[in-house]
Amino acid sequence: MSILVIAEHDNKTIANASLNAIGAAHKIHGDIHVLVAGSSCGQVADAAAKIAGVAKVLKADAPELGHGLAENLAPLIADLGKDYSHVLAPSSTFGKNVLPRAAALLDVQQISDISAVIDADTFERPVYAGNAIATVKSSDGIKLITVRGTNFDAVAAEGGSAEIEDISSKGDSGLSSFDKLDVVESDRPELTSANIVVSGGRGLGSKENFAIIEKLADKLGGAIGASRAAVDAGYVANDMQVGQTGKVVAPSLYIAVGISGAIQHLAGMKDSKVIVAINKDADAPIFEIADYGLVGDLFEIVPELTDKL
Amino acid sequence: MKILVPIKRVVDYNVKVRVKADQSGVELANVKMSVNPFDEIAVEEAVRLKEAGKASEIVVVTIGPEKAQEQIRTAMAIGADRGILVKTDAPIDLGGVEPLAVAKTLKALVEKEKPDLVIMGKQSIDDDSNQTGQMLSALLGWSQGTFASKVEIDGDAVKVTREVDGGLETLSLKAPAIITTDLRLNEPRFAKLPDIMKAKKKELEVVEPAALGVDYTPRLSIVKVVEPPKRVGGGKVSSVDELVDKLKNEAKVI
Ligand SMILES: Cc1cc2nc3c(=O)[nH]c(=O)nc-3n(C[C@H](O)[C@H](O)[C@H](O)COP(=O)(O)OP(=O)(O)OC[C@H]3O[C@@H](n4cnc5c(N)ncnc54)[C@H](O)[C@@H]3O)c2cc1C
Numbered sequence: 001m002s003i004l005v006i007a008e009h010d011n012k013t014i015a016n017a018s019l020n021a022i023g024a025a026h027k028i029h030g031d032i033h034v035l036v037a038g039s040s041c042g043q044v045a046d047a048a049a050k051i052a053g054v055a056k057v058l059k060a061d062a063p064e065l066g067h068g069l070a071e072n073l074a075p076l077i078a079d080l081g082k083d084y085s086h087v088l089a090p091s092s093t094f095g096k097n098v099l100p101r102a103a104a105l106l107d108v109q110q111i112s113d114i115s116a117v118i119d120a121d122t123f124e125r126p127v128y129a130g131n132a133i134a135t136v137k138s139s140d141g142i143k144l145i146t147v148r149g150t151n152f153d154a155v156a157a158e159g160g161s162a163e164i165e166d167i168s169s170k171g172d173s174g175l176s177s178f179d180k181l182d183v184v185e186s187d188r189p190e191l192t193s194a195n196i197v198v199s200g201g202r203g204l205g206s207k208e209n210f211a212i213i214e215k216l217a218d219k220l221g222g223a224i225g226a227s228r229a230a231v232d233a234g235y236v237a238n239d240m241q242v243g244q245t246g247k248v249v250a251p252s253l254y255i256a257v258g259i260s261g262a263i264q265h266l267a268g269m270k271d272s273k274v275i276v277a278i279n280k281d282a283d284a285p286i287f288e289i290a291d292y293g294l295v296g297d298l299f300e301i302v303p304e305l306t307d308k309l
Numbered sequence: 310m311k312i313l314v315p316i317k318r319v320v321d322y323n324v325k326v327r328v329k330a331d332q333s334g335v336e337l338a339n340v341k342m343s344v345n346p347f348d349e350i351a352v353e354e355a356v357r358l359k360e361a362g363k364a365s366e367i368v369v370v371t372i373g374p375e376k377a378q379e380q381i382r383t384a385m386a387i388g389a390d391r392g393i394l395v396k397t398d399a400p401i402d403l404g405g406v407e408p409l410a411v412a413k414t415l416k417a418l419v420e421k422e423k424p425d426l427v428i429m430g431k432q433s434i435d436d437d438s439n440q441t442g443q444m445l446s447a448l449l450g451w452s453q454g455t456f457a458s459k460v461e462i463d464g465d466a467v468k469v470t471r472e473v474d475g476g477l478e479t480l481s482l483k484a485p486a487i488i489t490t491d492l493r494l495n496e497p498r499f500a501k502l503p504d505i506m507k508a509k510k511k512e513l514e515v516v517e518p519a520a521l522g523v524d525y526t527p528r529l530s531i532v533k534v535v536e537p538p539k540r541v542g543g544g545k546v547s548s549v550d551e552l553v554d555k556l557k558n559e560a561k562v563i
Contacts, residue, residue, distance in 0.1 A: 069480070070443065070446075070453055070455075071446075071452055071453065074447060092474050093455075093456060093471075093472070093473040093474045094473075094474070096439050096443075096455070096456075097443065097453075097455050097456070098443075099443075100408070100439070100440035100441075100442075100443035100444050100447075101443040101444065101446060101447040101453065102447075103409070103440070103444065103447075104409060104412055104443070104444035104445075104447035104448050105447050107409070108409070108528075109407050109408070109409045109527075109528035109529055110408070110409075110438070110440055111529065112437070112438040112439060112440060113437065113438075113439075118532075122532060126437065126537070127335075127402075127403060127435065127436050127437055127534070128320070128326045128335060128434070128435055128436075128437070129434065129437070130537055131325065131326050131335075131536075131537065132326060132328050132335050132534050132535065132536065132537070133534070133535050133536070133537050134403060134436075134531060134533075134534045135531070135532035135533050135534075135535075136529040136530065136531060136532065137529065137530045137532050138528060138529050139528050139529070139530070140528050173452075174483065175450075175451070175452035175482065175483050176452045176453070176454075176480050176481065176482045176483065177480065177481045178478070178479075178480060179468070179479040179480060179481055180478070180479050181473070181475060181476060181477070181478045181479075182476045182477040182478075182479075183475050183476040184476055192474075196562070196563075220563065228492060231492075231493070232492065232493065237476060237477075238458065238472045238476075238477065238491075238493060239472070239473070239474055239475060239476050241492075244434065244437065245347075245431075245432060245434075245491075245492065247474070252562045253556070253560070253562040253563065263325060264322065270540055273560075273562065274556070274560045274562050275542065276552065276556070287542065287543065287545070288542050288543055289540045289542040290542045290543070290544065291542060291544050291560065292544055292545070292546050292552055292555055292556070292560075293542075293543070293544060293545045293546070294545070294546050294547075294548075294549070294552055295545070301549060304549045305549050305552065305553070308549055308550065308553050309553060309563065
């Protein structure tokens with residue numbers, strides 16, 4: 001068996017989620033190859049070659065691959081995929097965008113967001129916002145899979161010495177082009193791989209009030225998350241949404257502040273090691289899954305907590 | 310411009326689903342069903358384009374049981390003009406009609422209806438796959454703008470702002486295109502009673518999958534569906550001091 005993992009990167013550094021996807025590949029067993037497709041992405045290919053357990057790196061370096069456009073990248077993945085038993089990508093917006101397009105080109109029914117590998121054909125995946133876990137067995141000749149990062153340990157970024165093979169791009173489809181990426185710059189850790197996450201919900205009441213969440217997160221060296229309600233209300237940017245249809249996190253400590261605990265939110269954080277809930281409503285569902293619940297006004301509790309840490 | 314909006318009948322998002330005792334799936338009997346929320350956003354977006362004079366006709370399509378006509382009527386009440394039900398008794402949540410099969414069905418309908426744009430949900434909240442739009446786009450050889458929070462149309466140029474992990478990405482697409490919706494694209498309206506009444510009279514066509522040349526034999530077999538491990542929670546602390554103490558000395562996470 002041989003497994004192709006599609007690396008996620010920004011042409012400079014390889015995303016953590018790629019290391020978790022390689023972790024999942026290890027559970028399938030087989031030679032692991034990594035595709036680095038980008039523009040001036042040599043640095044990433046070099047880094048990928050050093051990842052523990054990687055046998056080969058395929059490097060496709062072309063301007064039209066620079067922004068991960070699905071229309072340009074999927075044909076390349078589909079073409080390479082024919083020679084592999086499995087093709088894996090992180091279950092990030094990058095992987096979710098491109099892999100199904102490659103799967104359709106290969107006439108394969110993709111398996112999304114796996115949380116466990118049972119054997120080479122059989123996988124577990126959460127469905128219904130994680131309220132059920134389905135075990136599915138694929139009858140396709142090639143398996144295309146996206147990997148839920150929080151369920152697989154990242155492999156070591158160092159220790160390997162794979163060969164790098166240059167491959168060519170399939171060209172520019174001319175169907176789409178990249179205009180811009182608006183990033184919210186932050187020195188805080190990346191949300192999905194942070195060790196501590198402090199999340200705020202509608203209870204914060206405004207964008208200005210959200211500053212108390214930032215102070216607490218900074219005191220703890222943590223990342224900031226949010227409920228959908230907080231994002232919809234414009235307190236924070238969309239990329240902070242935790243949940244069924246946002247990001248999935250599993251830090252050692254998750255602090256939910258002014259979040260009621262809707263199933264869609266729980267879907268993205270209930271695998272956290274320790275959960276703290278701060279809410280003035282003693283009956284809020286978030287308390288049912290919290291290890292440490294503190295009932296009270298967040299505007300008193302959060303500043304006090306920040307002081308006492 | 311003609312817009313095709315595929316929608317899906319799913320368990321309402323407020324329902325806490327229960328796994329069936331025989332582990333074959335989740336309990337769907339006597340459960341409230343609704344239009345998948347992302348698809349409702351797709352219908353709303355199409356209707357807004359029509360109201361802005363950019364779209365001429367909105368056709369909704371669903372693949373599902375006879376009862377999925379209810380969801381088509383809901384979409385019509387929001388403002389869709391016409392509906393197509395591709396009728397099947399196969400399960401549509403798990404172990405039945407899969408995203409690839411849906412994409413093939415939609416491809417056949419796109420070839421028949423010739424829309425200039427397809428707007429659909431990024432994911433259905435039952436099987437949570439997030440695949441169909443991308444697959445349809447591949448099968449048609451069209452451009453794709455997934456997880457859209459903003460769509461601007463100017464002739465055959467489509468500008469899409471996408472909610473990505475790093476922030477907001479803007480792409481320019483060449484029409485015809487597939488757009489998949491994210492939560493911030495719009496807030497769907499509540500249909501008013503006169504619109505609900507009007508929706509009942511709109512044209513709804515029922516077609517068989519075989520007539521479209523598609524086969525719903527699943528590629529993935531469901532081995533079992535179980536409940537996730539239960540998390541033991543419910544612990545309470547009475548003060549910030551106690552919380553800090555527990556985090557340091559009991560949980561040892563700070
Ligand atoms: C298709 C779909 C997808 C969704 N995806 C997601 C998702 O990915 N992530 C997500 O989070 N949600 C998602 N949702 C939304 C979800 O259903 C809830 O609406 C949302 O999570 C609620 O956010 P909240 O807990 O911040 O707000 P609310 O439910 O309004 O809760 C606010 C809480 O703050 C508390 N509070 C208020 N003031 C104070 C105070 N002064 N001190 C202490 N506590 C206070 C209240 O007691 C309350 O419990 C989705 C919904 C749909 C339909």
